[in-house]
Amino acid sequence: MQMKFPLLAALVGLLAALPAHAQTDLETERADAWKARLTDHIVRTRQLPPEARGQVGHAKVTFVIDRSGKLKSRTLAESTGSRQLDVAMLAIFDQAQPFPEPPSELTEGTFSFTVPIVFAGRHFQVPPYGLAASAPTPAFATSDALDGWRKAVTEHVGRHRVFPPEAAGQRGDAGVTFVIDRSGKLISNALVESTGFPPLDAETLAMVERSVPFPKPPVEAKDDVQRVTILIAFDGTPQKESPNGWSWAADEAKIKSKLNGVCRGC
Numbered sequence: 001m002q003m004k005f006p007l008l009a010a011l012v013g014l015l016a017a018l019p020a021h022a023q024t025d026l027e028t029e030r031a032d033a034w035k036a037r038l039t040d041h042i043v044r045t046r047q048l049p050p051e052a053r054g055q056v057g058h059a060k061v062t063f064v065i066d067r068s069g070k071l072k073s074r075t076l077a078e079s080t081g082s083r084q085l086d087v088a089m090l091a092i093f094d095q096a097q098p099f100p101e102p103p104s105e106l107t108e109g110t111f112s113f114t115v116p117i118v119f120a121g122r123h124f125q126v127p128p129y130g131l132a133a134s135a136p137t138p139a140f141a142t143s144d145a146l147d148g149w150r151k152a153v154t155e156h157v158g159r160h161r162v163f164p165p166e167a168a169g170q171r172g173d174a175g176v177t178f179v180i181d182r183s184g185k186l187i188s189n190a191l192v193e194s195t196g197f198p199p200l201d202a203e204t205l206a207m208v209e210r211s212v213p214f215p216k217p218p219v220e221a222k223d224d225v226q227r228v229t230i231l232i233a234f235d236g237t238p239q240k241e242s243p244n245g246w247s248w249a250a251d252e253a254k255i256k257s258k259l260n261g262v263c264r265g266c
Helices: 004-042 083-096 138-158 198-209 252-259
Strands: 055-066 071-078 110-121 123-125 171-181 186-193 225-235
Touching: 004 083, 004 110, 004 138, 055 083, 071 083, 071 110, 083 110, 138 225, 171 198, 186 198, 186 225, 198 225
Parallel strands: none
Antiparallel strands: 055 071, 055 110, 110 123, 171 186, 171 225
């Protein structure tokens, strides 16, 4: 009987610790999802203010919102080099309010983020995983670390790109999900969206396999394996913007609507 009480106490201690760990994971998950919604909200129209159209460049903006989604402030963290364009960049955030409200798991009164803005012609965009918390809570610290790692992984994959000669003139979008362990080893990869053209599908998978080893996940990652999903837009027709004949993107939020259950169980 004397042995049971220490064992019971240890078990109770373990059970008490589990909800806190689960709560931390939930906060990180909700923070990550909210950041994706904020990014999507900012770029929803993709239309630059009239005074910035026809220009090419980039800027960084730091903005603060409250729990209701109201914009409290916005300042340039990195200038475009043009006062007129700087004003246009700030106007994007004035027009975007109100912003999506934060999830209940995040209890701060205000939230500060820094986001890069890339503009050209009539439109602007936020690079994948570009939005980051300026004053991160633990949930945002983990989310930002994983976002930075996913960005590094997608850039790493991009350096192993090859357009198959037999696919010249072909276009198609492919989605691929792959799993990486803590050492950067590829555990599995699978198509979640086909181009409809076998050589391009094969190149999508080969591109991931050529990228081994991958950058190691950050220490903030709680799971031993991490899943990354990339959308690759192949274009084998001549393009001035893409001399090598193809382009690619890596943003899970952009392809969520396209997957729509294609990625069951991944």
